């Protein structure tokens with residue numbers, strides 16, 4: 419399973435990598451902002467899952483999600499962010515994320531969101 | 544709550560930071576945070592050696608500066624990152640910035656207002672100065688942990704939403 423981790427904090431990406439190490443057969447790529455992530459999708463995609471931070475320099479995660487969904491309706495994406503207002507969650511879902519995880523998170527909570535998301539995506543098609 | 548120069552400190556914008564700091568450090572760094580009595584601060588010098596800064600915009604303007612003793616920051620960053628990082632290195636600054644990002648973001652959700660946060664920045668060095676982003680009073684909340692002390696310096700105010 420190919421996963422793209424998108425977060426401007428390398429520490430946060432490392433923490434998410436540790437969480438993902440609980441899963442079998444994952445191959446992880448990383449990007450530090452939306453622009454890098456678009457490049458990664460072009461060069462290394464398609465991915466089976468993308469974890470997307472919201473607040474990043476150059477291109478934020480919300481813009482990235484919107485751009486991806488212009489022609490890719492299916493790749494599962496989870497927003498992983500400190501943005502926690504209901505209005506933000508709804509905005510992100512409307513833009514096309516499949517699930518939403520709020521920072522701070524426990525490893526179990528993030529893993530559960532990932533499992534839910536992959537299960538639903540698998541069941542859906 | 545303290546008051547200064549006719550500018551009232553708005554508890555609705557302060558209390559969320561106490562909760563968010565406790566949430567962030569307990570969830571991400573297995574560290575309990577105890578807060579002390581807040582004071583109003585006038586001089587622009589941060590309290591300690593290294594500071595993370597996040598700005599607010601939208602219906603709330605201003606900033607939070609989270610200022611740490613060097614030794615406190617070293618221990619908290621290690622607990623967060625899961626490994627010891629060299630004080631002042633890029634990775635160290637990244638980790639401290641992300642902690643402050645989470646403190647600001649988790650507080651923002653409890654404002655009940657439409658606000659945005661900036662990308663965090665981190666400043667180090669003795670007597671570093673931080674330009675505050677509004678004329679709101681600066682409230683300092685001292686925080687104690689098993690790793691040592693840090694302070695949240697909160698200077699935020701609500702601005703009327705555009706009609």
Ligand SMILES: [Mg+2]
Pocket residue numbers: 425426427471472473474644
């Ligand atoms: Mg970020």
